Amino acid sequence: MLLEASGLTKSFGGVTAIADLDFQVPAGLVYAVIGPNGAGKTTLFNLLSGIYRPDEGRLRFAGEDLGGRQPYQIARLGLARTFQNLQIFFNLSVLENVMVGAHARGCQGMVAALLRTPAMRREERQIRAWAWEALDFCGLGELAARPASALPYGALKRLEVARALAAQPRLLLMDEPAAGLNDTETLAMRDLIGRLRDQGITVLLVEHHMGLVMRVSDRILVLDYGSRLAEGTPAEIRANPQVIAAYLGGEVHYAVE
Amino acid sequence: MKRLRGWWLLVALLIALPLLFPGNYYVTVVGASALLHAILAVGLNLLMGYAGQISLGHAAFFGLGAYSSAILTTRYGVNPWLALGAGLVLAGGVAYLIARPVLRLKGHYLAMATLGFGIIVHILLVQTGGLTGGPDGIGGIPTLSLFGWAIDSDARWYGVLAATLLILVLGALNLMDSRSGRALGAIHGAEVAAGMMGIDTAAAKTAVFVLAALTAGLAGSLFAHQQAFVSPDSFNFFVSIELVTMVVLGGIASTWGAILGAVILTFLPELLVVFEDYEVLIFGAILMLIMIFLPQGIVGGLADLWARRQGAAAPTDPPKAGPAPRGLAPASDPVSQDAA
Numbered sequence: 001m002l003l004e005a006s007g008l009t010k011s012f013g014g015v016t017a018i019a020d021l022d023f024q025v026p027a028g029l030v031y032a033v034i035g036p037n038g039a040g041k042t043t044l045f046n047l048l049s050g051i052y053r054p055d056e057g058r059l060r061f062a063g064e065d066l067g068g069r070q071p072y073q074i075a076r077l078g079l080a081r082t083f084q085n086l087q088i089f090f091n092l093s094v095l096e097n098v099m100v101g102a103h104a105r106g107c108q109g110m111v112a113a114l115l116r117t118p119a120m121r122r123e124e125r126q127i128r129a130w131a132w133e134a135l136d137f138c139g140l141g142e143l144a145a146r147p148a149s150a151l152p153y154g155a156l157k158r159l160e161v162a163r164a165l166a167a168q169p170r171l172l173l174m175d176e177p178a179a180g181l182n183d184t185e186t187l188a189m190r191d192l193i194g195r196l197r198d199q200g201i202t203v204l205l206v207e208h209h210m211g212l213v214m215r216v217s218d219r220i221l222v223l224d225y226g227s228r229l230a231e232g233t234p235a236e237i238r239a240n241p242q243v244i245a246a247y248l249g250g251e252v253h254y255a256v257e
Numbered sequence: 258m259k260r261l262r263g264w265w266l267l268v269a270l271l272i273a274l275p276l277l278f279p280g281n282y283y284v285t286v287v288g289a290s291a292l293l294h295a296i297l298a299v300g301l302n303l304l305m306g307y308a309g310q311i312s313l314g315h316a317a318f319f320g321l322g323a324y325s326s327a328i329l330t331t332r333y334g335v336n337p338w339l340a341l342g343a344g345l346v347l348a349g350g351v352a353y354l355i356a357r358p359v360l361r362l363k364g365h366y367l368a369m370a371t372l373g374f375g376i377i378v379h380i381l382l383v384q385t386g387g388l389t390g391g392p393d394g395i396g397g398i399p400t401l402s403l404f405g406w407a408i409d410s411d412a413r414w415y416g417v418l419a420a421t422l423l424i425l426v427l428g429a430l431n432l433m434d435s436r437s438g439r440a441l442g443a444i445h446g447a448e449v450a451a452g453m454m455g456i457d458t459a460a461a462k463t464a465v466f467v468l469a470a471l472t473a474g475l476a477g478s479l480f481a482h483q484q485a486f487v488s489p490d491s492f493n494f495f496v497s498i499e500l501v502t503m504v505v506l507g508g509i510a511s512t513w514g515a516i517l518g519a520v521i522l523t524f525l526p527e528l529l530v531v532f533e534d535y536e537v538l539i540f541g542a543i544l545m546l547i548m549i550f551l552p553q554g555i556v557g558g559l560a561d562l563w564a565r566r567q568g569a570a571a572p573t574d575p576p577k578a579g580p581a582p583r584g585l586a587p588a589s590d591p592v593s594q595d596a597a
């Protein structure tokens with residue numbers, strides 16, 4: 001198992017956002033986490049990435065216990081993420097944003113930077129090449145030189161993916177990558193997620209767009225009030241009466257574009 | 258060398274000025290003062306402009322450098338260069354010690370903490386009279402000499418300060434265009450995301466805080482020897498505010514902006530003396546007008562105007578989160594800053 005959570009619990013004041021949650025993500029899959037607004041999906045991502053500390057429970061990633069680790073340490077283990085509310089570096093260019101994504105793959109520090117040593121310059125070229133690779137993979141090559149603040153919303157969603165991809169992660173957490181995208185952009189995002197998996201990257205996907213989720217996921221975890229309502233293949237989830245009742249309020253449309 | 262074109266221009270300018278106007282008061286005296294301010298502002302801009310962390314106590318590090326040199330050379334007869342080294346160790350060491358607790362704070366709280374630090378250092382300089390000479394300060398600081406060449410004239414100080422600034426600017430430009438520099442920019446832009454990119458944000462902020470303190474300490478030592486006299490008033494709260502104003506006025510996040518801000522804030526009072534009683538009033542009004550009409554500072558504002566004239570205007574407002582899909586309410590901020 002690439003990722004294992006057991007007994008995971010997180011409360012905010014009186015609200016239990018994640019309640020005694022167990023689940024396992026095998027390597028190589030697209031694993032979706034769905035659930036109504038406020039079900040605890042983003043909280044789960046924040047726990048996995050070390051932004052929140054769990055009240056209880058354990059998290060293991062790639063054989064390491066994540067307890068007590070800072071986000072940057074977890075990132076260096078090979079876990080990357082995108083954010084539901086864009087967290088773009090709007091003060092940097094598109095290329096620089098993605099170069100920051102490759103930060104953990106470099107090692108040259110501040111003194112080397114001030115002196116611009118040959119080793120630093122070599123690493124800089126390497127980081128630039130990695131960033132270009134990720135940009136091209138996400139179809140953003142033509143926008144590389146633009147300030148990130150000049151990009152339209154759809155491109156920013158892809159920039160979040162490119163930046164995370166430049167870290168060469170083993171596990172990529174995507175929080176609503178298709179939110180706010182039009183149909184064409186959503187299709188492109190679905191294609192991108194599929195290609196990420198083909199690259200051997202395990203994807204943990206939070207998404208409200210059911211057409212996308214059902215098409216692209218290998219397994220689905222359904223959360224309701226922070227605990228597990230169901231888990232299984234898309235076919236199993238689609239047929240699960242509890243899921244239909246709780247999440248979709250009885251109305252099911254798996255609109256497939 | 259396109260990357261360093263601006264730097265070479267600065268080299269040419271700083272060499273040309275004293276040659277074109279030899280012995281001119283505005284070059285070697287006011288100019289040297291502008292150079293010193295520029296050193297301080299470029300250093301502070303590493304922290305404020307690059308990393309987005311405000312400091313209202315930067316003059317304290319300037320003072321620590323200056324008083325190290327003043328005390329060690331006049332009271333203990335220490336070699337000025339060793340004293341300068343000691344000043345760097347003191348300024349950098351104090352910065353290192355306070356960086357982690359202080360830089361965990363954000364926004365107004367960080368401003369308050371650095372303000373408090375600046376005030377404490379100023380009070381120490383005034384109150385520990387046995388060592389610092391109290392409010393009267395310390396005089397008779399010996400001149401520096403470089404390879405047996407005494408730096409004892411205005412023109413020579415101009416040269417030393419110009420060379421120091423040029424080296425510092427080169428370092429700042431190098432840093433901007435590097436893995437560490439981008440990490441600082443990332444912290445400025447979105448700190449939580451920076452952490453998720455594997456950046457040890459606390460360590461990066463500490464490093465840049467120490468770097469800024471070192472440049473201020475160096476400026477302080479040079480200042481002490483240049484003036485041959487130091488007193489606490491040169492390192493009080495108003496000096497810290499002035500330095501912040503230089504960085505913001507010129508255009509935050511730009512090394513050139515910091516230099517321009519330092520030049521303007523040094524020369525403007527000199528030029529406004531003709532207005533006598535109204536000098537400070539006019540000075541304040543000019544600052545207000547610049548910030549109202551060029552809120553990104555002079556360099557940022559001009560760059561924007563230029564881009565617009567080129568017809569390649571880039572929208573400057575970051576797009577807000579897009580429409581919520583299918584009528585769902587937009588989620589509350591998933592990443593609250595206090596949780597990290």
Ligand SMILES: Nc1ncnc2c1ncn2[C@@H]1O[C@H](COP(=O)(O)OP(=O)(O)OP(=O)(O)O)[C@@H](O)[C@H]1O
Nearest residue numbers: 012015017036037038039040041042043044588593
């Ligand atoms: N930092 C916080 N402080 C207080 N309450 C929080 C915080 N973060 C989340 N919550 C609460 O925890 C619950 C789960 O929120 P979360 O954002 O994880 O839901 P979500 O499944 O991501 O929802 P959405 O689909 O709308 O993005 C909600 O009730 C939310 O109000």
Ligand SMILES: [Mg+2]
Nearest residue numbers: 041042084588
């Ligand atoms: Mg969410």
